[in-house]
Amino acid sequence: MNTGIICEFNPFHKGHKHLIDSVKDDFDAVICVMSGNLVQRGEFAVADKFERTRTALENGADLVIELPCVYSLMSAEGFACNAVKILEATGVVDRLAFGAECADVKALSEAAEKIQGSADEIALEMKKGVSYPTARKNIIGDDILDSPNNILAIEYIKSTSLPCVAVKRIGKGHDTDDVNYSASAIREKMNIDEIHSLKSCERAVLAKLRTMSRDDFLKIEDVNEGLENRIVQAVMAATSLEDLYDKIKTKRYTHSRIRRIVLRSYLGITRDYSFEPPYIRILGFNSKGREILKDIKKKSKLPVITRYADVKQLDDNATALFELESRCTDLYNLGCAIPKPCELEKTSQIIIIK
Secondary structure, rough: OOEEEEEEEOOOOOHHHHHHHOOOOOEEEEEEEEEEEEEOOEEEOOOOHHHHHHHHHHHHOOOOEEEEEHHHHHHHHHHHHHHHHHHOOOOOOOEEEEEEEEOOOHHHHHHHHHHHHHHHHHHHHHOOOOOOHHHHHHHHOOHHOOOOOHHHHHHHHHHHOEEEEEEOOOOOOOOOOOOOOOOHHHHHOHHHHHOOOOOHHHHHHHHHOOOOHHHHHOOOOOOOOOOOHHHHHHHOOOOOHHHHHHHOOOOOOOHHHHHHHHHHHHHOOHHHHHOOOOOOOEOOOOOOHHHHHHHHHHOOOOOEOOOOHHHHHOOOHHHHHEEEEHHHHHHHOOOOOOOOOOOOOOOOEEEEEE
16 A cells, blocks of 8 residues: 655654654555655755655655645645645555644544635634634634644645545644654754755845835735735845744734745745646655656656656646746755755756665
8 A cells, every 4th residue: 555645854853753654564655745945834944855855765755756846835725735636646645644633534524624614704704814724713613723733634634535544643742842753843953054044045035025026026825915015014124034024924924924925935936836736756766666656657647757857848837847946946055054056956866765
């Protein structure tokens, strides 16, 4: 049985290992769809996607597929929906697994149904000036929505037709000081000179945003209802990224949403790229993954990329997305202590573990 896991591994920790081990035995395979160099919280990944792919393969994953930057920088709903589309498009995934604070798939599914059936009420609640997560909790009133991994799990369930397996998250939980099971706790301990960090590009980000107009910001996904005016005013006054985030934030707009908007604006990820995933890009595999890849190439609903030469055979949307990914990687590679040159996206080799 092939199990799909949607992940970021930013960085990989014991909780991720527990998830993989819980759904895999000698006869099963794990296929990961992993965020590339940009992650859903609106930041640079601390390590590049190929380094994180190697770590995943060394810890039980069999094949790793990239979730392109356009989708990794979406809300939980967009992130989950597009990652699921990539997994299902492979034609070889039998089930979807995820870690969550609640391991009861039935309870998670019931919450998903309540959310889908309450869209109008949630929209009305948001008109009171609260964020979508707050409006959703106010209307649904279920404690299951208090935990971030549960929320992602619910979005996966909403998006997929595959059977789902929930694995109980272990450790103290998300955003705690648990360096064994919390990625945020591990990141807090990392030296900025040893990782990729948007903070290292802070003045470049502020400089780019200072050249943008109100109309430029309107081209960015999630910028609406006058938010563009607030962003322009904040950009004019802010002298640091944290200052900028704080000046934009209101009860209506969460910090994570603002960070994603700022990063998309800096990188030029506009609404023009809001199309469905146009390809499956392989980042790495082991010997079992090699056999799975052969099967994917026979059954996939999307073209499969294993090298840059494959891009030349793609349609306009796919080519545009890959070129965007290349540009984003060029800027991402300025976020480390020793900057890297351009064009590495087109020359990097996928990771193969024997």
